[in-house]
Amino acid sequence: TELSRIRNFSIVAHIDHGKSTLADRLIQLTGTVAERDMKEQLLDAMDIERERGITIKANTVRIDYPARDGHTYVLNLIDTPGHVDFSYEVSRSMRAVEGSLLVVDATQGVEAQTLANVYQAIDADHEIVPVLNKIDLPAADVDRVAEQIEDVIGIDASDAVQISAKTGMGIPEVLEAIVTRLPPPHGGTRDAPLKAMLVDSKYDSYLGVVVIVRVIDGVLKKGQRIRMMRTGGTYDVDRVGVYRPAMTSVDELGPGEIGFLTASIKQVRDTRVGDTTTTEKKGCEAPLPGFKPSIPVVFCGLFPVDSSQFEDLRDAIEKLALNDASFSYEMETSAALGFGFRCGFLGLLHLEVIRDRIEREYDIELITTAPSVVYHVFMKDGSFRELHNPADMPDLTHVEHIEEPRIKATIMVPDEFLGDVLKLCQDRRGIQLDMTYAGSRAMVVYDLPLNEVVFDFYDRLKSVTKGYASFDYQIIGYRQDNLVKMQVLVNDEPVDALSTMVHRDRAEQRGRAMCEKLKDLIPRHMFKIPIQAAIGGKVIARETLSALRKDVTAKCYGGDATRKRKLLDKQKAGKKKMRQFGKVEIPQEAFISALKMD
Ligand code: GTP
Numbered sequence: 002t003e004l005s006r007i008r009n010f011s012i013v014a015h016i017d018h019g020k021s022t023l024a025d026r027l028i029q030l031t032g033t034v035a036e037r038d039m040k041e042q043l044l045d046a047m048d049i050e051r052e053r054g055i056t057i058k059a060n061t062v063r064i065d066y067p068a069r070d071g072h073t074y075v076l077n078l079i080d081t082p083g084h085v086d087f088s089y090e091v092s093r094s095m096r097a098v099e100g101s102l103l104v105v106d107a108t109q110g111v112e113a114q115t116l117a118n119v120y121q122a123i124d125a126d127h128e129i130v131p132v133l134n135k136i137d138l139p140a141a142d143v144d145r146v147a148e149q150i151e152d153v154i155g156i157d158a159s160d161a162v163q164i165s166a167k168t169g170m171g172i173p174e175v176l177e178a179i180v181t182r183l184p185p186p187h188g189g190t191r192d193a194p195l196k197a198m199l200v201d202s203k204y205d206s207y208l209g210v211v212v213i214v215r216v217i218d219g220v221l222k223k224g225q226r227i228r229m230m231r232t233g234g235t236y237d238v239d240r241v242g243v244y245r246p247a248m249t250s251v252d253e254l255g256p257g258e259i260g261f262l263t264a265s266i267k268q269v270r271d272t273r274v275g276d277t278t279t280t281e282k283k284g285c286e287a288p289l290p291g292f293k294p295s296i297p298v299v300f301c302g303l304f305p306v307d308s309s310q311f312e313d314l315r316d317a318i319e320k321l322a323l324n325d326a327s328f329s330y331e332m333e334t335s336a337a338l339g340f341g342f343r344c345g346f347l348g349l350l351h352l353e354v355i356r357d358r359i360e361r362e363y364d365i366e367l368i369t370t371a372p373s374v375v376y377h378v379f380m381k382d383g384s385f386r387e388l389h390n391p392a393d394m395p396d397l398t399h400v401e402h403i404e405e406p407r408i409k410a411t412i413m414v415p416d417e418f419l420g421d422v423l424k425l426c427q428d429r430r431g432i433q434l435d436m437t438y439a440g441s442r443a444m445v446v447y448d449l450p451l452n453e454v455v456f457d458f459y460d461r462l463k464s465v466t467k468g469y470a471s472f473d474y475q476i477i478g479y480r481q482d483n484l485v486k487m488q489v490l491v492n493d494e495p496v497d498a499l500s501t502m503v504h505r506d507r508a509e510q511r512g513r514a515m516c517e518k519l520k521d522l523i524p525r526h527m528f529k530i531p532i533q534a535a536i537g538g539k540v541i542a543r544e545t546l547s548a549l550r551k552d553v554t555a556k557c558y559g560g561d562a563t564r565k566r567k568l569l570d571k572q573k574a575g576k577k578k579m580r581q582f583g584k585v586e587i588p589q590e591a592f593i594s595a596l597k598m599d
């Protein structure tokens with residue numbers, strides 16, 4: 002295809018503003034999927050997804066669009082992951098296209114992820130077409146939202162396309178805007194050596210690894226021997242194609258085009274997002290700039306509730322890791338929890354997704370220890386180490402100083418909740434960087450320690466704002482602070498899984514809160530149990546769980562037998578989820594709940 006007839010674009014939006022619905026409409030209106038197949042197609046894909054337990058949803062699609070100027074254009078839509086955890090992936094896929102549709106729900110307005118995603122698009126030098134969605138709803142206020150886009154983002158919204166992705170209204174105008182307002186690919190030569198950007202990859206149990214590429218220069222064809230310039234792997238290309246959205250083979254992909262290749266690549270790990278694909282012989286000289294592998298920033302321990310499932314867990318983790326280069330793991334033993342794995346994730350959502358998949362798809366009940374960020378520990382002898390697990394913290398007397406990752410958090414919130422949000426950020430050691438208003442919503446920007454956000458910040462934010470706040474963040478670097486390791490001792494035994502890094506000034510308060518929580522979470526035993534928080538051997542907080550005197554069934558005055566049995570059953574079910582620490586049994590939820598701050 003001639004460059005001037007190609008348009009490559011992505012859709013950026015806050016969650017639920019209608020990105021997927023709009024994409025479906027674009028596909029439908031251009032007849033990419035025949036009307037009657039539309040529903041069936043989507044359902045099929047989902048069934049297979051469920052069956053194979055993998056995501057095979059096409060995240061790129063080619064659409065042929067006969068424009069009003071009489072020419073047919075090839076539109077390539079790349080779907081970018083919407084979440085901040087995957088921001089490096091987002092930034093790479095943004096670089097594979099030249100324009101973006103900025104979808105904003107006209108009943109809601111600009112939200113935190115709208116901002117984060119649109120700034121990525123602006124960074125990638127995109128032309129941006131604002132699209133106001135959901136105008137079928139009475140609450141839609143297009144003038145206000147257009148004004149907000151101009152005020153907050155600073156792009157012209159006077160000619161925003163007004164649509165309802167639900168009813169289909171305005172979709173033809175979106176297609177025209179893509180052709181007339183977004184630019185074709187810049188440059189690109191057919192005769193040059195092959196240079197293609199690896200945009201994404203996924204595992205398919207029939208085809209192996211499927212790699213999505215954007216060709217910059219040269220031509221990609223079946224039969225070529227290609228080389229991944231960063232990882233060094235070489236492969237024979239079996240198949241080249243495009244998603245329409247079903248996988249369709251094509252003879253070749255030329256400059257400016259986006260499609261997929263398969264080449265008997267065994268694992269997704271061998272295909273790094275942002276890598277450059279070229280031919281093994283007479284390849285291009287320099288890879289595309291800006292490659293950096295995604296590095297896990299949040300770590301936690303995953304242990305099977307039932308220790309006999311350890312091998313199953315290993316199996317599950319190995320399988321998941323094959324398909325996710327940014328998920329890392331190593332074996333870990335905990336005095337308290339037995340054998341498990343220390344796992345690294347890009348962020349909290351990534352952690353939740355992986356944990357859910359292990360529980361759901363592999364049917365393994367897990368104990369998740371408190372998520373922790375990666376600390377940089379500078380030792381007095383001049384050495385340096387990365388700390389992934391607070392339990393491994395070296396003795397403080399050898400430590401020169403500790404640095405922790407900081408984030409820049411952007412929060413959008415209606416006026417009435419602003420006070421609560423500021424208090425929350427302040428409580429989490431935040432430093433306010435900026436605060437602006439757009440209508441009745443405030444945008445606050447804070448510099449916060451990632452450590453304070455990783456655990457339950459998002460839940461707290463949602464609860465103090467009744468769900469009205471939106472939140473997004475990016476890591477801005479490491480900074481020194483007065484951090485110490487706090488240990489928890491239950492019945493005088495340290496419980497390593499409950500060790501955390503805390504700021505010295507907050508240690509007492511956190512320690513006290515944890516001991517109080519644990520006192521409520523741990524059931525009473527036949528003996529008295531001291532619960533203590535300590536820093537370097539010095540106890541800073543203490544609670545005592547008194548000894549059990551009466552049977553739990555004593556509560557049901559008199560003798561309702563069924564109620565008695567029910568209680569005993571509950572007790573039994575609860576017991577399964579208990580962990581034995583010395584002489585004390587600690588329920589599974591204690592490991593997470595004890596660390597929540599409220
Ligand atoms: P994620 O994929 O979850 O990030 O969300 P999304 O941005 O893709 O939003 P999605 O397309 O799933 O739409 C979110 C909800 O809004 C769905 O319930 C849609 O049916 C609804 N919706 C989307 N567009 C419109 C519209 O134009 N009008 C109305 N009334 N509802 C819409």
